[in-house]
Structure formats: structure tokens, C-alpha cells
Amino acid sequence: MKKYKFKIIAGIFLLMTVALFIASCAASKPIADKPGALLWGENCVRCHNAPSPSAFSDTQWEAIGKHMRVRANLTEDEVNKIVEFLSMANQ
Amino acid sequence: MRNIFLIIAVMAGLIYAQDKPGESRFLLRGYAHSGLEMREDASTFVGGSFNPIFLWRQSQKLLFEAELEIEVEGGETNIGLEYANMAYILHSYAILRLGKFLLPFGAFAEKLHPAWINRMPTKPLGFGHDGVGPARGLGVELRGGIPVGVAKMSYSVYVINGPVLNDGSDPTLEPEEAGKVNYEPTGELESENKAIGGRVSLLPFSNSSMEIGLSGFYSNVGQKGTEYEDVTLFAYALDFSFVKKVSFLSGVIDIKAQYNAENVSDAYYTNYEDSSRYTFKNNSSSYYGQLSYRPVNLGSDFFNSLEIVGRYSALSFPKGALWEADQTQVAVGINYWIDWRNVIKLTYQVTDAGAHGEESGEGQESRDAVFIHWAFGF
Known part of the structure; x- marks a missing residue:
């Protein structure tokens, strides 16, 4: 019974994910071509809500960017662009 | 109390230091949470915990991070070190870490457990302390993120x-849990072995909306010089995440799921009550699936701040062990986001102890609970 439960739940998740993905498809763009604002919107929400740029100062964003590079395995390019965007948007 | 004053003094000094210009960047972050738990028989204020996170960016390549957990439990204040480690950026795709760190065994323990990130006031079954699989460890790690085309x-x-391994031979160390693996041994249960592990994940779409991760962990767990010295543990986890703004739903869909499994090789243990020898298939598992929906584009600040969330989780400890368990849990809730890092959660949760509870004479146990919880990230 437990195995069936697991399979049913896994199946529902899979179907929902496929349906949602198909319904919300957008053109692919290489990460290198994306601006910081887009990367901020796409990456932060993978774990938590996207932070408000005004929540921290430029120097604080630098420390947070480094922390997220380690914790969330963001690439160097992603972190640099996101921190640059947040530092500009918090004026 | 002295420790708390010391921590406050250190924090005050470091906060003052951050106003000084220079290459170093210090930041005090963290989270706190508290709330009310209501069950049939009693209502209790729970949580009351505060987790300061210290971040010190020494240079472009060096970062130190540490987190304390300060919580009130049973009228006493407990202080624990969640992690403390140094990270050195070797190059664009490699970071070396040394110290005590959260283990990337799945995604929940490393990234999703903080109270202001977790959509529920509780952790899924088997994903907290004494759960299935490791959560943190002391050692060295190499990690990174790599672009692969789009x-x-x-x-x-x-x-x-x-x-x-708790082999049950020491009557002072919970002999009824013989066969259970202690991931954070303290005191007399000093570790003599090394464990190796890792995780790879793929984000197949260029918008990073989906992540699929596979984790593994292997170690000898028996104490050397005992009959258990060849006992090994192999654990693995599969995790899944999908977060996407869906235009026809006027909101954001967030799906999280993880399956953890633990296999300990066969061994005979001694029953502490009657000294008889027994064995069992020492396999444990736990899993959860969670779905949340937040209508961020409804045009009303109030409705945009609401979030509906549901979670199913299950835990299975080995049949035949003195600590066998087979539990399931359903939780549904509604969250109100005051801002991006402040959330009030109202959750209804039902936990079912399952058939094993009945077999052991405890009867079918089902515990309903309602939580009102406030989590605060800073």
C-alpha cells in the first residue's frame, strides 16, 4: 500500500510539473546573455522569495552574493550580475 | 547566561566593525521564529528560537560563515553550533570548504530548512534531528556550479x-535504538571512521526553474575492535524542485520533493531487556512532496501576499528493530507574507503513527495539530 501511495504521489508531481512546464514555456536564453535583474528573479526564488534590493547596502550585497555563490552553487557570472543589479537598484 | 552576554558583546563589536571602510565585509544575518501549537489536549507556545548567521567576506576569494542556534526548550536556553566553515574560491567553478557545514544530502537540510524559507512551521517527517540521512558534518568539501550550454x-x-552505529552494547546510550546510526556522535560515541559523500544536480532549463539532484553517502559505522567494525552505511537521496511564475494561474507555483534512504549492512544486536540476539533488515526511508501557490498577480496587495501550501511526508524505520516506525503526515496551510522575509503561517497538520504503533500495543495514534507561526528572516 505504501509503495502504491509513493508511486501515486510521484506520478501526480511528475504530471503536474510536465503540464506546468509546457504551459509556461519561454524561449531559452544562455545564462551569459541574461541581465542581472532576470538572474535575480530566476535564481533567488529557487529557495526563497526574491529579496528587495533596498534591504541591504552595496557592501552587504557583496557579502551576501559570496555567501549565495557558496550555498546555492551559483556561478561566478550569475553572482556578479545579480550583485551589480542589486547594488544599482537599491539607490 | 554568561555565554549569551558574550555572544551579544561579539555581535555588537562586529556590527560596529561593519561601518568601517575596507576590503572586509561583515554581515550579521539570520532568522527567528515562534508560534502557538494547539492540540486536542493542550496549547503550547513553541519555537522561540533565534539563529544568528555570521558572514565574513575576508576578500574576493575567502568567506567565513557560521550559524548558532539559540532556543528555549523545557524552560532552558540551549545554544548549538549549526555550522562554522571557511570557503576559498579556487576558480570560477570550484570552491573549497573546510569546517563544519550543512551537507548537500538532498536539498532540504542544506537550503530549505530555515524557518523563513520552509513554507511549513514543521519539518517533514524524517527530515529533522534523528531523521533519515545526514544533515551536517565536520570535514572538507569541494563544490561549485557549472554552466552547460543553456x-x-x-x-x-x-x-x-x-x-x-548505536550497537546497543552501552546501556547508557539508548540501547533500545540498537542499529540506528548517530550522525552527530558526541561524548562517548566518538567517531573513528570517515564518510564520503556528494551531490550532483542538473538544472536543465535556461530559466533555472527546475532542479533534479542525486546525493550519495557512504561510511563504515561500527566501532573498531568490536563485532560491528565491518558494518557499513550507504545512504542516498533524490530531490526535485520546480518554481515558476505561471501566467494563466496569475501566480507562482513551487513544487519541492525529496526521497531519503538509508541502508545499514546486516548485523546481530542484543536485546537489552532479555539479552536475546536478534537481527533485522536495517533499511530506513523518508520522503516528502510539497506544493505551494502564491497568486502574486491578482492586483490586490492582500491576495498577492497570500500563499496556499500542502505537504505530504512519510517515514519508515526498519521492521523488526526496537525503534521501528511507519508514519505519515499531511499538512495544509495558508501563509501571509508581510514582506519577502517575514511570514505568518497558519497550518493544520495530521500525523498518523501507522500500523506499527498498533502492533506494539500503543493503538492507532493520530495527532492533529494547528500551528500559528511567525518566521522572520533578517
């Missing part, structure tokens, strides 16, 4: 001090 992948490999 997709991306991440990796982590680590060596840490290994966990220890």
Missing part, C-alpha cells in the same frame, strides 16, 4: 568525520 549543473564532494 542549462546548468552543480556538484559537491566531501569527506567528513563518519557517523557511529
Whole structure:
């Protein structure tokens, strides 16, 4: 019974994910071509809500960017662009 | 109390230091949470915990991070070190970490457990302390994120001090839990082994909306010089995440799921009550699936701040062990986001102890609970 439960739940998740993905498809763009604002919107929400740029100062964003590079395995390019965007948007 | 004053003094000094110009960047972050738990028989204020996170960016390549957990439990204030480690950026795709760190065994323990990130006031069954699989360790790790065309992948490999098998031989160390693996041995259960582990994940779409991760962990767990010295542990986890703004739903869909499994090789244990010998298939597992929906584009601040969330989780400890368990849990809730890092959660949760509870004479146990919880990230 437990195995069936697991399979049913896994199946529902899979179907929902496929349906949602198909319904919300957008053109692919290489990460290198994306601006910081887009990367901020796409990456932060993978774990938590996207932070408000005004929540921290430029120097604080630098420390947070480094922390997220380690914790969330963001690439160097992603972190640099996101921190640059947040530092500009918090004026 | 002295420790708390010391921590406050250190924090005050470091906050003052951050106003000074220079290459170093210090930041005090963290989270706190508290709330009310209502059950049939009693209502209790729970949580009351405060987790300061210290971040010190020494240079472009060096970062130190540490987190304390300060919580009130049973009228006493407990202080614990969640992690403390140094990270050195070797190059664009490789970071070396040394110290005590959260293990990338799945995604929940490393990234999703903080109260202001977790959509529920509780952790899924088997994902808290004494759960299935490791959560943190002391050792060295190599990790990084790598772009792969329009997709991306991440990796982590680590060596840490290994966990220890409770072989039931010491009557002072919960002999009824013989066969259970203690991932954070303290005191007399000093670890003599090393564990190796790692995680690879793939984010197949260029918008990073989906992540699929696979984790593994292997260690000898028996104490050397005992009949258990060849006992090994192999644990693995599969995790899944999908977060996407869906225009026809006027909101954001967030799906999280993880399956953890633990296999300990066969061994005979001694029943502490009658000294008889017994064995069992020492396999444990736990899993959860969670779905949340937040209508961020409804045009009303109030409705945009609401979030509906549901979670199903299950835990299975080995049949035949004195600590066998077979539990399931359903939780549904509604959250109100005051801002991006402040949330009030109202949750209804039902936990079912399952058939094993009945077999052991405890009867079918089902515990309903309602939580009102406030989590605060800073």
C-alpha cells in the first residue's frame, strides 16, 4: 500500500510539473546573455522569495552574493550580475 | 547566561566593525521564529528560537560563515553550533570548504530548512534531528556550479568525520535504538571512521526553474575492535524542485520533493531487556512532496501576499528493530507574507503513527495539530 501511495504521489508531481512546464514555456536564453535583474528573479526564488534590493547596502550585497555563490552553487557570472543589479537598484 | 552576554558583546563589536571602510565585509544575518501549537489536549507556545548567521567576506576569494542556534526548550536556553566553515574560491567553478557545514544530502537540510524559507512551521517527517540521512558534518568539501550550454549543473564532494552505529552494547546510550546510526556522535560515541559523500544536480532549463539532484553517502559505522567494525552505511537521496511564475494561474507555483534512504549492512544486536540476539533488515526511508501557490498577480496587495501550501511526508524505520516506525503526515496551510522575509503561517497538520504503533500495543495514534507561526528572516 505504501509503495502504491509513493508511486501515486510521484506520478501526480511528475504530471503536474510536465503540464506546468509546457504551459509556461519561454524561449531559452544562455545564462551569459541574461541581465542581472532576470538572474535575480530566476535564481533567488529557487529557495526563497526574491529579496528587495533596498534591504541591504552595496557592501552587504557583496557579502551576501559570496555567501549565495557558496550555498546555492551559483556561478561566478550569475553572482556578479545579480550583485551589480542589486547594488544599482537599491539607490 | 554568561555565554549569551558574550555572544551579544561579539555581535555588537562586529556590527560596529561593519561601518568601517575596507576590503572586509561583515554581515550579521539570520532568522527567528515562534508560534502557538494547539492540540486536542493542550496549547503550547513553541519555537522561540533565534539563529544568528555570521558572514565574513575576508576578500574576493575567502568567506567565513557560521550559524548558532539559540532556543528555549523545557524552560532552558540551549545554544548549538549549526555550522562554522571557511570557503576559498579556487576558480570560477570550484570552491573549497573546510569546517563544519550543512551537507548537500538532498536539498532540504542544506537550503530549505530555515524557518523563513520552509513554507511549513514543521519539518517533514524524517527530515529533522534523528531523521533519515545526514544533515551536517565536520570535514572538507569541494563544490561549485557549472554552466552547460543553456542549462546548468552543480556538484559537491566531501569527506567528513563518519557517523557511529548505536550497537546497543552501552546501556547508557539508548540501547533500545540498537542499529540506528548517530550522525552527530558526541561524548562517548566518538567517531573513528570517515564518510564520503556528494551531490550532483542538473538544472536543465535556461530559466533555472527546475532542479533534479542525486546525493550519495557512504561510511563504515561500527566501532573498531568490536563485532560491528565491518558494518557499513550507504545512504542516498533524490530531490526535485520546480518554481515558476505561471501566467494563466496569475501566480507562482513551487513544487519541492525529496526521497531519503538509508541502508545499514546486516548485523546481530542484543536485546537489552532479555539479552536475546536478534537481527533485522536495517533499511530506513523518508520522503516528502510539497506544493505551494502564491497568486502574486491578482492586483490586490492582500491576495498577492497570500500563499496556499500542502505537504505530504512519510517515514519508515526498519521492521523488526526496537525503534521501528511507519508514519505519515499531511499538512495544509495558508501563509501571509508581510514582506519577502517575514511570514505568518497558519497550518493544520495530521500525523498518523501507522500500523506499527498498533502492533506494539500503543493503538492507532493520530495527532492533529494547528500551528500559528511567525518566521522572520533578517
